[in-house]
Amino acid sequence: MDGTLVDSTASVERAWGRFADRHGLDAAAILAVAHGRPTIEVVADFAPRGVDVVAETDRIEAEEIDRTDGISEVPGAAALLGSLDPSRWAVVTSATRALTLKRLAAVGIPLPKVLVAADDVTRGKPHPQPYMLAARALGYDATAAVAFEDAPAGLTSATEAGAATVVVGGYRGEAAAGLPRVPDLTGVRVVQVGPGLEVRLP
Structure with a gap:
């Protein structure tokens, strides 16, 4: 869907940027591998030790569902x-x-x-x-x-x-x-x- 049917690049980049900011991560490194992969797998790869991967994934998904501006x-x-x-x-x-x-x-x-x-x-x-x-x-x-x-x-x-x-x-x-x-x-x-x-x- 994303990139083939829907241009959601800006929305996706903002969502990963917010995730990176929350945890002190490099957003560019995340975006280099995030496109086309399940959110939970990317969160698991980058989330600092102790972060609830499922809860963080749910937060990212909820933010994206609520924000369709820019797609x-x-x-x-x-x-x-x-x-x-x-x-x-x-x-x-x-x-x-x-x-x-x-x-x-x-x-x-x-x-x-x-x-x-x-x-x-x-x-x-x-x-x-x-x-x-x-x-x-x-x-x-x-x-x-x-x-x-x-x-x-x-x-x-x-x-x-x-x-x-x-x-x-x-x-x-x-x-x-x-x-x-x-x-x-x-x-x-x-x-x-x-x-x-x-x-x-x-």
């Missing part, structure tokens, strides 16, 4: 999803279910019939489990899917699940090497080809 639709996201059969697409995110639904609704993006959120997995991105679960819920194997991702954890998760993966945005690190790329979802189309569907990039 916007990634261009083309609503149009693309609105053109699709709801039974053929899913949202796979490291955000919680509550935060995902709040952000999608806030920017006018259709809510998914299939949502795999941080609450639904035992191993989050970059592990392939989230994409494998989503594909199964749609009735397909992940190797039949096309995934759109913007951050290293998500790109690794999708490619290791076997999905054809498209980079959205400007990330150019190792996880994006050799993958097709779009700046946003403007002009991305899905067309019927024989019995299946084909994703066409601008």
Whole structure:
């Protein structure tokens, strides 16, 4: 969701900045690895000894749910999803279910019939489990899917699940090497080809 359907960069950076300030941490170090990963895993990696990781995670999530200012639709996201059969697409995110639904609704993006959120997995991105679960819920194997991702954890998760993966945005690190790329979802189309569907990039 974040970075592919919803531009929440400013909101996410503010949330991690507040966390860093509370605990005397380096916000830049946190942000370097936080994008696309479950909040609780990042908190566990950085929280000082003695901090209640679950309580801190709940606080960060509550702050983000309450503050939707500064988030916007990634261009083309609503149009693309609105053109699709709801039974053929899913949202796979490291955000919680509550935060995902709040952000999608806030920017006018259709809510998914299939949502795999941080609450639904035992191993989050970059592990392939989230994409494998989503594909199964749609009735397909992940190797039949096309995934759109913007951050290293998500790109690794999708490619290791076997999905054809498209980079959205400007990330150019190792996880994006050799993958097709779009700046946003403007002009991305899905067309019927024989019995299946084909994703066409601008």
